[in-house]
Amino acid sequence: MIMESLLPVALFSQVGNMLLLVLFVSACLAGFSGVVNIARPAALFGRPTSILLVLNAVVFFAGFFWISWFHYQIYTLLPLELPSQLADMLNRRLEMMNSGAAYAFPLYDAANPPRYALPLWIENEKYYFWFLCYAVLAVIAHFRLQQHRLRGVIHLLLAVQVAILYFAANPFTEPLPRFFSEIGPWFTTEMHHGERFGLFMQLYPKMVFYYNAEYMWFHPPLLFIAYACITLTFVTSVFMLVKYDLEVEQAGYDFAKLGYFMLTLGMLLGYPWALKAWGPNWWWDPKICSSIMMWAVYSTYFHTRLYANKKSMWYFSSFLGILCFGAMIFTFLASFYFPGEHTL
Amino acid sequence: MKESMKKKASLDFYLILATAGVLFVISAICIYSMFYFKMAQVQEMAPMVKAAYMENMNTIISPFLIILILLLGICVPKRLLPANWLLLFTVLLAVSSLGISFMYGIKMGLVVVLLISLVLQFVVLVMALAGSERLNFTRKGYWVRTGSSLLHMGMILFVLDLFFYQHQTLHLILFWVTTGTVVAGMTFCFYADNVVGLVRKVTGR
Numbered sequence: 001m002i003m004e005s006l007l008p009v010a011l012f013s014q015v016g017n018m019l020l021l022v023l024f025v026s027a028c029l030a031g032f033s034g035v036v037n038i039a040r041p042a043a044l045f046g047r048p049t050s051i052l053l054v055l056n057a058v059v060f061f062a063g064f065f066w067i068s069w070f071h072y073q074i075y076t077l078l079p080l081e082l083p084s085q086l087a088d089m090l091n092r093r094l095e096m097m098n099s100g101a102a103y104a105f106p107l108y109d110a111a112n113p114p115r116y117a118l119p120l121w122i123e124n125e126k127y128y129f130w131f132l133c134y135a136v137l138a139v140i141a142h143f144r145l146q147q148h149r150l151r152g153v154i155h156l157l158l159a160v161q162v163a164i165l166y167f168a169a170n171p172f173t174e175p176l177p178r179f180f181s182e183i184g185p186w187f188t189t190e191m192h193h194g195e196r197f198g199l200f201m202q203l204y205p206k207m208v209f210y211y212n213a214e215y216m217w218f219h220p221p222l223l224f225i226a227y228a229c230i231t232l233t234f235v236t237s238v239f240m241l242v243k244y245d246l247e248v249e250q251a252g253y254d255f256a257k258l259g260y261f262m263l264t265l266g267m268l269l270g271y272p273w274a275l276k277a278w279g280p281n282w283w284w285d286p287k288i289c290s291s292i293m294m295w296a297v298y299s300t301y302f303h304t305r306l307y308a309n310k311k312s313m314w315y316f317s318s319f320l321g322i323l324c325f326g327a328m329i330f331t332f333l334a335s336f337y338f339p340g341e342h343t344l
Numbered sequence: 345m346k347e348s349m350k351k352k353a354s355l356d357f358y359l360i361l362a363t364a365g366v367l368f369v370i371s372a373i374c375i376y377s378m379f380y381f382k383m384a385q386v387q388e389m390a391p392m393v394k395a396a397y398m399e400n401m402n403t404i405i406s407p408f409l410i411i412l413i414l415l416l417g418i419c420v421p422k423r424l425l426p427a428n429w430l431l432l433f434t435v436l437l438a439v440s441s442l443g444i445s446f447m448y449g450i451k452m453g454l455v456v457v458l459l460i461s462l463v464l465q466f467v468v469l470v471m472a473l474a475g476s477e478r479l480n481f482t483r484k485g486y487w488v489r490t491g492s493s494l495l496h497m498g499m500i501l502f503v504l505d506l507f508f509y510q511h512q513t514l515h516l517i518l519f520w521v522t523t524g525t526v527v528a529g530m531t532f533c534f535y536a537d538n539v540v541g542l543v544r545k546v547t548g549r
Contacts, residue, residue, distance in 0.1 A: 102512060257534040264530065268502075268523050272516070275509065284398050286381050289374035296367040303360045338382050 003180050006077055006187055012070045016172025019063045024166040026056045031159025037152030044148070049155060053139050056158065060132040063172075067125055070175065071118045079113040080186065080204070086197055093201075103276045105208055114207060116183075119216040121224065123178055124171040129221060131161040133228035137255065141232055145251055153235050182206070215273035222266030229259025230298075230328045237321025240314065249314075252321060253305060260298055267291060286338035287331070294327040355427055356480075359419055366412050373405050406450070413454055414438060416500065417461045423468045423479045423493075455507055462500050469493040487539045491532025498526035 003009060030052045033045040082090060091107045098104040108114070121129040138154050145151060165171075185191075186199055210216065236252025239245065274288075301320040307313040380386070386397050418434045425433060437457065445453030471479055472489040479489065505518040532539055 257530075261530045261534060265523070265527060268519075268526065272519055275515075284377055284381070284401050286378040289378050293371040293374045296371050300364045300367055303363065307357060307360070334378065338378050 003184065003187065007070075007073055009175065012066070012073075012175060013172050016063060016066055016175075017170070019059055019066065020166055020170060020172055023056060023059050023063065023162050026052050026059065027159045027162035030056065030155040034152040034155030034159065037148045038156070040148070042148065043151075046148075049151075050142065053135075053142055053155070053158075056162075057132075057135045057139050060128075060135045063128065064120070064132055067120055067128065067171065071120060075115050075117055078183065078187065079115045080200065080207070081113045082108060082110075082196065082200060083193065084110060086193055086200075090197065090200065103209075105204065114204065114212075116179075116207060117212050118176075118179070119211070119220065121220050122211075122216075123176050124169045125176075126220065126224065127165055127169040128171050130224040130227055131158075131165055133225045134158065134161055134231055137228050137232055141235075141251065141255070145248065147239070147245075147248065150235065150239055150248065153238075154232070157231060157235065179211075209277040213273060213277070215269055215276075219266050219270040219273060222262045222269070226259040226263035226266060227328055227332070229255045229262065230325055233259060233321045234325035237318040237325075240318035240321070244314070249308065256298075256301065256305075256321070260302065263295060263298060267295060287334050290327070290331040290334045290338075294324065294331050297324045297327050355430065356422060359415065359422065363412070363415050363419070366408055366415065369408050370405065370412070373401075373408070377401050410450070410454060413457055413461075413503065414441070416496075416503075417441075417457045419496070424464065424471075451507070455504070458500055458504050458507070462497070462504065465493065465497040465500055469497055485536050487532045487536035491529045491534070491536065493529070494525050495529030495533055498522050498529055501525060 030049055033049045036044055087108050087110050094105045094107055138158050141154050142151055232255040233252045236248050239248050301324055304313055304317040308317050417437050422430055441453040441457045444456050472493045501522040505522055509515045
């Protein structure tokens with residue numbers, strides 16, 4: 001990796017992978033317990049699974065702390081420094097660009113060059129944060145709900161998520177590949193002043209409007225917390241189809257309330273950011289469309305739930321809880337399949 | 345009285361079903377637009393063609409947004425008015441918005457509907473804050489009702505904000521008022537018990 005001489009990448013990978021292995025083993029054990037409990041008529045491994053789930057959440061937090069440390073290293077060790085003669089030229093250019101623009105670029109300050117304050121949920125790290133949220137909520141759901149089959153499904157889903165992290169979305173083995181491929185040439189290639197200036201003008205807008213955007217600290221994490229809540233509402237909704245259980249319904253509703261809160265606030269906070277970063281031409285972006293659709297389904301769930309005492313509405317609201325999960329998966333995958341401003 | 349309440353409850357139910365139906369159609373149009381966007385490679389097109397695509401999609405979705413806004417306009421006074429008056433109000437609202445649309449354009453007609461809804465919702469909010477028993481809510485509780493009123497007012501403000509996003513200062517003011525209102529609404533509505541606990545702790549009562 002090209003950045004190894006500048007950053008403690010090897011150390012980050014080694015410790016991170018060790019933590020991920022612990023996570024994987026504990027999640028597999030919880031998943032195994034989940035399968036056994038789903039298959040059996042009575043609960044099994046109740047206490048060991050409780051301990052495993054708590055351990056899982058603690059290790060998740062340790063990994064998250066480790067990611068934060070790595071980002072701090074990036075912040076301190078990788079400033080975008082320019083030679084002084086280029087700095088003057090750059091500031092003249094930025095002032096010209098800023099005049100009449102709705103959103104201005106900060107001018108270059110040689111004493112305090114721009115640095116990457118990377119959010120903790122970009123590239124593969126977003127899966128880590130999403131599944132961390134689920135792991136914490138799974139602990140809460142586990143202690144709140146006593147039905148062993150319901151618990152089993154929650155454990156199994158945790159195991160599936162950690163397996164995805166371990167095999168397909170490991171944030172530690174090759175950290176932030178897209179980010180490093182973008183900024184790599186700045187730090188590793190010899191270039192003349194004109195080239196360096198040109199590269200700065202490529203990197204700086206993305207730094208200001210994406211990596212260092214204040215909205216990046218609110219919009220994505222709120223959505224990932226909402227995704228974790230929607231997953232749990234999905235599980236309870238499936239159970240509602242099988243059995244009339246008010247306790248399960250209430251738990252699903254509580255997770256839905258938190259999820260809806262986070263989703264609505266997260267989407268709202270994305271709106272001024274979209275205007276700032278893309279201008280007005282973002283409304284029909286595929287990801288925006290699918291997000292609005294998901295929010296519409298979620299809103300409908302809340303309205304139909306008011307009438308869940310009617311038998312048909314009980315099933316309809318649980319169907320909407322399941323549909324909401326489907327809409328969430330669709331929305332998430334939309335970033336990969338559909339072109340647009342959110343494309344990965 | 346009992347008959348009127350029953351009528352109101354069923355009207356409430358059908359309004360919810362109608363809203364769900366319109367939201368479903370809007371969702372279906374969104375899905376269609378996503379696949380069309382991909383198939384036609386809209387992101388590769390020239391800005392003029394892209395703008396035409398957006399204009400076309402706006403035209404397709406407008407009738408459903410208009411119905412949604414009208415439903416919103418009907419849902420707000422359902423808290424205030426008895427069923428018969430509500431029907432009369434609905435007809436008046438539809439006719440006046442059609443008249444204004446015909447004279448000054450659809451956008452103006454919708455803005456008027458939204459402004460009427462906003463005023464009515466503000467009245468509902470004030471009455472909810474005053475603890476009025478005359479409001480028709482499906483759910484009980486002071487904070488739940490206040491929260492629900494705030495949440496719905498936030499939604500109206502958000503749609504108004506969409507109309508005014510080109511006026512940057514007004515848009516930002518409306519946006520932050522919307523966000524504050526929605527957050528306060530969801531907090532009071534979803535976590536009423538915790539709010540009650542907090543209020544008791546603070547006031548010592």
